[in-house]
Amino acid sequence: SAVISQKPSRDICQRGTSLTIQCQVDSQVTMMFWYRQQPGQSLTLIATANQGSEATYESGFVIDKFPISRPNLTFSTLTVSNMSPEDSSIYLCSAESNSGNTIYFGEGSWLTVV
Amino acid sequence: KQEVTQIPAALSVPEGENLVLNCSFTDSAIYNLQWFRQDPGKGLTSLLLIQSSQREQTSGRLNASLDKSSGRSTLYIAASQPGDSATYLCAVLDTGAGSYQLTFGKGTKLSVIP
Numbered sequence: 001s002a003v004i005s006q007k008p009s010r011d012i013c014q015r016g017t018s019l020t021i022q023c024q025v026d027s028q029v030t031m032m033f034w035y036r037q038q039p040g041q042s043l044t045l046i047a048t049a050n051q052g053s054e055a056t057y058e059s060g061f062v063i064d065k066f067p068i069s070r071p072n073l074t075f076s077t078l079t080v081s082n083m084s085p086e087d088s089s090i091y092l093c094s095a096e097s098n099s100g101n102t103i104y105f106g107e108g109s110w111l112t113v114v
Numbered sequence: 115k116q117e118v119t120q121i122p123a124a125l126s127v128p129e130g131e132n133l134v135l136n137c138s139f140t141d142s143a144i145y146n147l148q149w150f151r152q153d154p155g156k157g158l159t160s161l162l163l164i165q166s167s168q169r170e171q172t173s174g175r176l177n178a179s180l181d182k183s184s185g186r187s188t189l190y191i192a193a194s195q196p197g198d199s200a201t202y203l204c205a206v207l208d209t210g211a212g213s214y215q216l217t218f219g220k221g222t223k224l225s226v227i228p
Contacts (some may be wrong), residue, residue: 033157037216040165042148043205046159058157091215096155103152103203105218 002027006106007094013083017044020079021109023093028073029104031096034066035048037108050059074081083113116141116208120219128227135189135222137204142182145166145207149178149189151200152221158203162189194226 005024011021019056033050046066047055055068070076080087093106117140127133137147150158162171162178164187170179175186177190191198201221208215 031155035158037207040146042160042163043150043216044160048157073204090216094158096152103158103201103218103221105216108216 001102002029002095002097002104004093004095004104004106004110008109009107010110011112013111015084015113017083018079018081019079019083019111021093022093022105023076023078023095023106025074025095025104028098029095030073031100032070032076033094033096034068034076034078035092035093035094036089038086043092046078049078080111083111085113087111116206116215116217117208118204118217118219120202120204120222122222123220124223124225126225126226126227129194129196131194132190132192132226135191135202135204135224137187137189137219139185139206139217141191141208142185143208144182145209147178147180147187148205148207149176149187150203150205152203153200161202176206191224193226196226196228199226201222 003026009055034046035043037043041085045058047057049055049068049070051070067079091109119138121136148163149161164171164180175192180187201223203221205218
């Protein structure tokens with residue numbers, strides 16, 4: 001099984017600033033994903049983090065707002081840029097086992113923008 | 115610490131059958147409960163979100179129920195189709211100790227046989 005370490009676990013951010021969330025997997029995985037859960041809403045996929053190429057973004061999410069890096073098969077970052085209070089959410093990193101049979105989750109990063 | 119258990123781990127049914135997936139959680143002080151499906155190589159797709167004050171939610175052939183007091187939720191799929199084949203995940207959102215924490219079950223892998 002894989003273990004995902006995500007940090008920060010929690011942060012309070014000033015409006016207009018940017019924050020980068022890190023996701024570290026303890027084994028090599030092919031697929032990594034980033035999600036957002038805003039208060040009272042369901043978990044929503046932001047993008048698929050592709051190793052060595054640009055992330056694949058879902059409708060409603062753009063690279064300028066949520067730049068993602070995936071330099072290797074064990075690490076990814078999500079940056080929330082120019083934050084506003086509407087960006088206050090839980091951000092979650094996930095990875096899929098290479099066999100496709102198991103999904104692993106980080107513990108989430110709870111961001112509050114003030 | 116919240117624990118989420120899904121039973122069964124795998125399920126195979128013939129097309130057209132109705133089926134029930136089970137999810138149980140140890141701490142009933144949840145904010146909401148969500149059901150997702152995961153297709154290999156793709157991110158989670160949100161199916162249903164049940165707030166802690168609700169008893170059930172319906173979407174098409176899917177019906178999810180929530181019994182907070184007993185720490186249980188079920189996902190009912192009517193008239194199953196081969197396209198329903200996927201892994202189904204249950205997740206609870208906790209708001210204890212002033213923080214938000216998403217906890218996922220390990221999923222039920224569903225195969226619908228044509």
